[in-house]
Amino acid sequence: MTNDVTLQIATANGSGSQSSNTVLLRSLFQMGIPVSGKNLFPSNIAGLPTWYTIRASKDGYVARKKEVDLLVAMNPETAREDVAGLPAGAAVIYDAPLALEGSRADLVFYPVAFDRVVEPITGDAKLRKLLKNMAYVGVVARLLGIEIAEVDAAIGRVFGSKAKARDLNVTAARAGFDHAAALEKRDAHRVERMDANQGKIVVDGNSACALGAMFAGVTVVPWYPITPSSSLVETLSTYLKKYRHDADGKATYAVIQAEDELAAMGMVMGAGWAGARSMTATSGPGVSLMSELAGLGYYAEIPGVIFNVQRVGPSTGLPTRTAQGDVLSTAFLSHGDTQQILLLPGSVEECFSLAVEAFDLAERLQTPVFVLTDLDLGMNNWMAQPFQHPDRPLDRGKVLGKEDLDRLGGFARYADVDGDGIGWRTLPGTDHPRAGYFTRGTGHDENAAYSEKADVFSRNMGRLSRKFDQAREILPPPVPCGTGKEKVGIIAYGSSDPAIRESQDQLREERGLETDYLRVRAWPFARAVREFVAAHDRVYVVEQNRDGQLCALLKLDLPPEQVTRLRPVAHITGLPLDARSVTDEILEKEKV
Amino acid sequence: MAAPGTTAVAAAPRKNRIGLTVLDYRGGKTTLCAGCGHNAISERIVEACFDLGIAQERIAKFSGIGCSSKSPAYFLGRSHAFNSVHGRMPSVATGAILANRTLLGLGVSGDGDSASIGIGQFVHLMRRNLPMVYVIENNGVYGLTKGQFSATADSGSTLKTGAVNDLPAIDTCALAIQLGATFVGRSFSGDKKQLSAMLKAALAHRGMAFLDVISPCVTFNDHEGSTKSYSWLKEHQEPLQELSFIPAFDEISVDYDPGTTVEVRLHDGSRLQLRKLETDYDPSSRSRAVARLMESGSQEAVLTGVLFVDEKAPDFLTRLGMVDAPLATLPADAVRPSRAVLDEVNESLR
Numbered sequence: 001m002t003n004d005v006t007l008q009i010a011t012a013n014g015s016g017s018q019s020s021n022t023v024l025l026r027s028l029f030q031m032g033i034p035v036s037g038k039n040l041f042p043s044n045i046a047g048l049p050t051w052y053t054i055r056a057s058k059d060g061y062v063a064r065k066k067e068v069d070l071l072v073a074m075n076p077e078t079a080r081e082d083v084a085g086l087p088a089g090a091a092v093i094y095d096a097p098l099a100l101e102g103s104r105a106d107l108v109f110y111p112v113a114f115d116r117v118v119e120p121i122t123g124d125a126k127l128r129k130l131l132k133n134m135a136y137v138g139v140v141a142r143l144l145g146i147e148i149a150e151v152d153a154a155i156g157r158v159f160g161s162k163a164k165a166r167d168l169n170v171t172a173a174r175a176g177f178d179h180a181a182a183l184e185k186r187d188a189h190r191v192e193r194m195d196a197n198q199g200k201i202v203v204d205g206n207s208a209c210a211l212g213a214m215f216a217g218v219t220v221v222p223w224y225p226i227t228p229s230s231s232l233v234e235t236l237s238t239y240l241k242k243y244r245h246d247a248d249g250k251a252t253y254a255v256i257q258a259e260d261e262l263a264a265m266g267m268v269m270g271a272g273w274a275g276a277r278s279m280t281a282t283s284g285p286g287v288s289l290m291s292e293l294a295g296l297g298y299y300a301e302i303p304g305v306i307f308n309v310q311r312v313g314p315s316t317g318l319p320t321r322t323a324q325g326d327v328l329s330t331a332f333l334s335h336g337d338t339q340q341i342l343l344l345p346g347s348v349e350e351c352f353s354l355a356v357e358a359f360d361l362a363e364r365l366q367t368p369v370f371v372l373t374d375l376d377l378g379m380n381n382w383m384a385q386p387f388q389h390p391d392r393p394l395d396r397g398k399v400l401g402k403e404d405l406d407r408l409g410g411f412a413r414y415a416d417v418d419g420d421g422i423g424w425r426t427l428p429g430t431d432h433p434r435a436g437y438f439t440r441g442t443g444h445d446e447n448a449a450y451s452e453k454a455d456v457f458s459r460n461m462g463r464l465s466r467k468f469d470q471a472r473e474i475l476p477p478p479v480p481c482g483t484g485k486e487k488v489g490i491i492a493y494g495s496s497d498p499a500i501r502e503s504q505d506q507l508r509e510e511r512g513l514e515t516d517y518l519r520v521r522a523w524p525f526a527r528a529v530r531e532f533v534a535a536h537d538r539v540y541v542v543e544q545n546r547d548g549q550l551c552a553l554l555k556l557d558l559p560p561e562q563v564t565r566l567r568p569v570a571h572i573t574g575l576p577l578d579a580r581s582v583t584d585e586i587l588e589k590e591k592v
Numbered sequence: 593m594a595a596p597g598t599t600a601v602a603a604a605p606r607k608n609r610i611g612l613t614v615l616d617y618r619g620g621k622t623t624l625c626a627g628c629g630h631n632a633i634s635e636r637i638v639e640a641c642f643d644l645g646i647a648q649e650r651i652a653k654f655s656g657i658g659c660s661s662k663s664p665a666y667f668l669g670r671s672h673a674f675n676s677v678h679g680r681m682p683s684v685a686t687g688a689i690l691a692n693r694t695l696l697g698l699g700v701s702g703d704g705d706s707a708s709i710g711i712g713q714f715v716h717l718m719r720r721n722l723p724m725v726y727v728i729e730n731n732g733v734y735g736l737t738k739g740q741f742s743a744t745a746d747s748g749s750t751l752k753t754g755a756v757n758d759l760p761a762i763d764t765c766a767l768a769i770q771l772g773a774t775f776v777g778r779s780f781s782g783d784k785k786q787l788s789a790m791l792k793a794a795l796a797h798r799g800m801a802f803l804d805v806i807s808p809c810v811t812f813n814d815h816e817g818s819t820k821s822y823s824w825l826k827e828h829q830e831p832l833q834e835l836s837f838i839p840a841f842d843e844i845s846v847d848y849d850p851g852t853t854v855e856v857r858l859h860d861g862s863r864l865q866l867r868k869l870e871t872d873y874d875p876s877s878r879s880r881a882v883a884r885l886m887e888s889g890s891q892e893a894v895l896t897g898v899l900f901v902d903e904k905a906p907d908f909l910t911r912l913g914m915v916d917a918p919l920a921t922l923p924a925d926a927v928r929p930s931r932a933v934l935d936e937v938n939e940s941l942r
Contacts, residue, residue, distance in 0.1 A: 201941035211937060217927030219919035220690050222683075239937070243929045250915040252926050254690045259716040263683040266676065266713070270687025273674055274652070274695070275920030277927070278687060292677050386938035389931040394924045427920060428652040428672035429692050435649060438665055440675040449620075450665065 014046025138176025212355025295334025679710025
């Protein structure tokens with residue numbers, strides 16, 4: 001099979017295999033073959049087993065594929081188990097001392113004495129251990145038909161200006177490549193150059209969110225490190241240092257490592273209140289801690305952007321595994337009748353574009369906006385179209401300046417003068433005696449004055465509800481896929497997208513089942529979501545959690561007669577969603 | 593400092609150097625108990641800002657939750673204010689001041705708000721030396737929830753019910769000094785002169801100016817057995833210095849004896865003179881200040897005055913290397929990099 005192969009590389013965490021795997025991924029990408037990589041790693045610095053899967057697909061499928069075609073077994077801890085899990089016909093490249101040959105008769109084994117391959121390269125034993133990883137790159141390249149020149153080029157990119165490291169790694173890759181010339185090719189998997197990646201970039205979702213934030217003009221970035229979101233702010237810091245200073249070299253931003261997520265969220269709220277574009281990035285446990293301040297943001301109407309790179313909960317859960325498990329709790333984050341805006345990017349392109357949009361929306365709607373990605377989208381590398389420079393000017397929302405106040409004579413912070421539920425605000429520091437107002441999380445009237453009056457309270461809550469409801473149509477609309485005329489619909493979001501698209505093809509090709517697919521990109525839902533459900537007999541809501549969280553939100557939002565059409569397809573394994581699981585479950589449910 | 597032409601009219605209210613009367617600095621009517629120390633502190637804040645001729649529009653008031661945290665509604669009515677959530681005022685203030693470095697931040701918190709639920713944020717705020725004034729109105733007790741001990745209640749002090757506090761008090765001044773605040777003082781809401789001078793100096797200081805002001809709770813903690821009562825403070829207050837504040841715009845020269853008085857020149861050119869009542873106290877030494885506070889605790893004395901001051905340490909904003917203009921209102925072309933930058937980034941990802 002040409003250009004349709006899934007590799008799994010099994011190593012120990014901290015052994016330096018990440019660079020090797022990136023080189024493999026990039027080499028395939030450079031050959032114009034659609035490719036995706038998934039790092040399945042433990043919550044550990046060094047020693048525990050880790051797997052990296054690379055899928056090359058001429059059809060452009062980038063979801064995780066469960067069936068592995070070629071295993072690179074480097075980890076003695078897991079090698080036997082890894083081999084046992086392979087489908088018949090798969091090939092295994094393995095470190096010769098593991099002696100895996102003969103463990104199964106239906107596999108093709110390629111033993112490689114990696115120690116001997118790298119021995120001539122350096123006398124440094126520690127370095128040799130690392131170079132073994134680059135040697136397997138060369139072996140894989142030879143067996144699959146990856147061009148060695150592309151491997152060299154990919155190593156050049158990964159090691160950048162570190163010439164010595166680059167040269168050593170090139171030598172190691174070539175040693176593996178040369179060594180493998182002696183192996184007799186006995187499996188059917190191979191790759192060859194094609195031309196599917198013209199103009200594309202390779203990037204992870206955290207970097208894409210970071211870039212989106214920078215191009216949105218973010219200025220205040222408090223954060224607290226947490227997997228899998230840390231790289232978002234670290235990448236952002238690197239880009240800000242490079243691109244965001246004035247002529248004197250002074251920073252047009254502040255990145256603050258806060259003492260915890262409560263403080264990070266407090267700083268976001270303080271900065272948003274004072275008129276800055278402010279954000280933080282976190283994951284589930286951090287969002288839980290931010291809950292009280294998020295409620296303050298909702299009620300006192302303060303903009304801010306919170307990136308939640310979701311991982312597996314409850315509690316500390318599986319910190320390095322992926323999930324869509326915070327949708328429901330974030331939608332109502334905090335006590336009382338709090339509602340929060342959610343944006344749900346489904347690709348790295350959207351990590352960028354929805355990040356830009358999130359800042360506009362937060363200031364337009366004067367409320368926190370949560371951008372929910374996940375570990376799969378955030379930390380894995382994805383092919384993408386180049387990012388587009390935002391074509392709309394910054395929307396800073398309704399802010400009154402000194403001149404406005406001179407003209408108006410004053411203002412009422414929470415008065416709905418425009419009928420959209422959104423009041424006008426002033427920023428602290430505005431040089432006008434009527435600019436000041438008293439922001440509070442306690443009950444307040446239109447003038448922001450303390451009030452416990454029943455009618456004042458319910459009027460204010462009614463306005464907030466109206467504001468939230470009207471947000472539906474200004475949030476990123478859902479993306480339809482399909483003829484729109486089928487009986488069966490699928491609703492999904494976020495990183496599930498590639499698996500759903502592949503599953504649609506499987507359903508059609510294997511069973512003749514045509515489906516329409518609507519990818520939701522925001523909560524509260526646009527009217528189009530309701531129309532989609534109304535137009536289909538059965539709607540499968542696919543998501544990566546146990547309880548069908550988006551499905552639950554849909555049930556709250558849809559008219560009662562539509563609710564019975566919904567069928568949750570909820571998967572939570574900690575691994576990125578694969579198409580086969582979706583297809584199988586939909587087919588199972590369609591039989592009934 | 594009356595404006596020209598008004599000096600002869602006896603009935604006209606006095607105006608400050610920016611043409612405002614003290615009434616212009618007031619806030620809403622207090623809803624705290626009559627006699628609450630917090631009200632006196634509000635009065636001192638009003639006077640200090642009036643006397644210094646501070647434009648209230650420059651000030652952003654911050655607070656958390658509790659009786660003390662309500663009080664920003666009762667002073668400086670023209671200022672922006674943010675009454676946040678319990679114990680989280682430090683982070684909210686930090687965000688706001690990062691967003692607009694030209695703001696003069698004035699935080700008011702309580703002992704519950706800062707020393708219990710908010711201690712984590714409090715210590716990190718002190719450590720950052722964020723330029724702002726942070727006042728704890730310290731009464732040793734939770735008022736709004738009706739009289740539970742706070743973490744600043746002294747060991748051995750009692751509640752009205754007779755319950756005895758057997759835990760040691762957290763000394764927020766000692767913490768602030770140890771952690772990096774650059775102006776730290778303790779005062780008493782009933783000591784008008786000292787508190788007034790200290791507030792003015794705090795407002796003129798560039799860096800974290802932290803004041804712990806003992807402020808008796810007349811309802812829940814003003815009884816015999818309390819060490820935060822008016823009578824206890826009257827008997828046990830031990831001022832380290834007599835303070836005089838000379839604003840920058842006041843060009844008068846005040847002679848002082850360097851043997852008995854320390855003069856601190858503050859960031860904006862104003863001067864704080866500390867006439868030593870305790871001759872060997874040195875407010876420039878963190879370790880000595882902390883040691884002295886520890887001693888006073890065991891002597892049942894409430895040491896007040898300027899405990900520590902360092903006018904030279906860089907504040908948080910300086911260390912961040914930010915632009916001079918407020919980040920909040922930078923124009924789009926300063927914060928959104930060009931198309932060429934994005935092209936370069938895209939190219940690097942190919």
